[in-house]
Amino acid sequence: MWEYTKTVKDHFLNPRNVGIIEDADGVGEVGSLACGDALTLYFKLDDHKRIKDVKFQTFGCASAIASSSALTEMIKGLTLEEAAKVTNEDIAEFLGGLPKQKMHCSVMGRDALEKAISNYRGEAEKKVEGEIVCECFGVTDIEIERAVRENNLTSIEDVTNYVKAGGGCESCHDKIQKIIDETLGRETKVKKKVIRLTNIQKIKLIEETLEREIKPALKKDGGNIELVDVDGNNVIVKLQGTCAACSASEITLKNYVESKLRELVAPELLVEEVQS
């Protein structure tokens, strides 16, 4: 059973501001039946452009209903500029916290509010931007990137908890990991899943790393590198172009090529150069 706070239970059992505003100034719809939760948010402004009335309808679990109810209470009386600053964290905080797996309910609230404001301002929907990463729940790279950035998410599981991406067939997990790495400023690493590589795997991985990581870097300086042989942990290479003539080639080999291969292939590798 979920551990819901008293506030969550209260807003679930006695939701505030349920309903529809027929002549609403802004309407935001998010989610779908297939996804398991959905929210429609309506607001009406007063003469001073403050939110005078707000109503919602939600299909979903207790935390989805409570998040919607909380949101309506939070934004009543605010200007749209003020309301736009409400984050999903604010909603969760208002409720005294949400179980981690339920954070997507607070994100849904924030998204509905944004859509309603865009709707009022006559802006085109932002969602068309970006590329769908998670097919199961229709989540785009931009949405994932934003959730990662705003909530400091570090794992795929976190991303699933916040925006649902990756919670279905799981085939997008690699893509999500890449977005997390890029957003957090990490370099995307070649998968290090294989701990003990067979010789064939090792040689393949060395070739791949040379092609993808090392050659492009050397080519920038007019150099190149060729793989001659792999003997156990000894990687024998031939430097070409400017690298071959460079007096710093030894440093290039040890500090760059070897350390890169150790990082991405296996830590025990030694790089040797054969002279042409």
Place this chain on the structure above:
Amino acid sequence: MKVIYMDNNATTQVAPEVLEEMLPYFSEFYGNPSSMHTFGGMVEQKIVEARERLARLLGASPEEIIFTSCGTESDNTAIRAAILSNPDKKHIVTSRVEHPAVKNLYEYLAKNGYRVTFVPVDRKGILDLDYLYKNLSEDTAIVSLMWANNESGVIFPIEDIGKVLKEKGIVFHTDAVQAVGKIPIDLKNVNVDMLSLSGHKLHGPKGVGALYVRKGTKFSPFLIGGHQEKGRRGGTENAASIVGLGKASELAARNISGENIRVKKLRDKLETEILNRVSNAIINGDREHRLPNTTSIAFEFVEGESILLMMDEYGICASSGSACTSGSLEPSHVLRAMGVPFTAAHGSVRFSLSIYNTEEEIDFIIEKLPPIIERLRELSPFWKKAL
């Protein structure tokens, strides 16, 4: 608050008679059944009796019963035994609606060199027998199919399938955790080689299960250790719980005909009245071939967790196939395999009764549930649009 417990496919109340018989084996009779002295032997005798009682419930002989720690252990033991005894065969078969104890083991084996066939079911949860038979081959090491489904209650035709598999000489295991104690089972007339069951589903204690292994079936133990259970399952016997399972089996054998008719009547009343009072409600699963105690009702355009929590306010305990209750984001694999549309799958609630439920309790749910659904539908943005 009074608890109205309608979640008996999750677990059951330990019968008072069962508890009474177990208690001395926590205190007075603490001997090790394997010991040479009379004091230990007294415990051994009681385990012998428990084995006989369970064997009688199943129409088996006592030597064919191995006590385990739970249904999951029984399933794992059976499937691994079949694979180890047929090392050349690399194909295994099950259905798409199995309990995770079988489903996840099969998925694990699929990643470890086995070719797996998951037999589909139709919209009513009925197994596609043609698909099953078409996919059997010389290479098939085991077929494992549940006797009755925990979510829909749908019963598979184990007897018919057993005949076909016997002819083909393929090992047949059934996860009968939900069936034992609820419907009559007579293994003298059914060709299954192995059958799993669990104590706490039939008013016995948690932490004890059993595996039936038909005489002559090739077997290898999962827990390798001492000589307990004739070397087929190492580890000192969970004596008190085994005694409890024995007593629960005896009670189940006694209750299976009379009491089950009463339970079925209550279930049918609940189902009929709810369908009468709530529109856009659908029964998941075939109503003919179904456990007498189970009903899975899909309420369109509302979400299951919300229904459960609102019922919880009245002390009503049930469960849901919705995504939100499990922490996953998709509805249960059983409902998806049955092709229950998303509009309904998220709002599915399972009531599973036992002999301890009363007509007053059923009436209470019939009174309280319809307003809950109505309230949630008023909250739902899809409801008015659907009308």
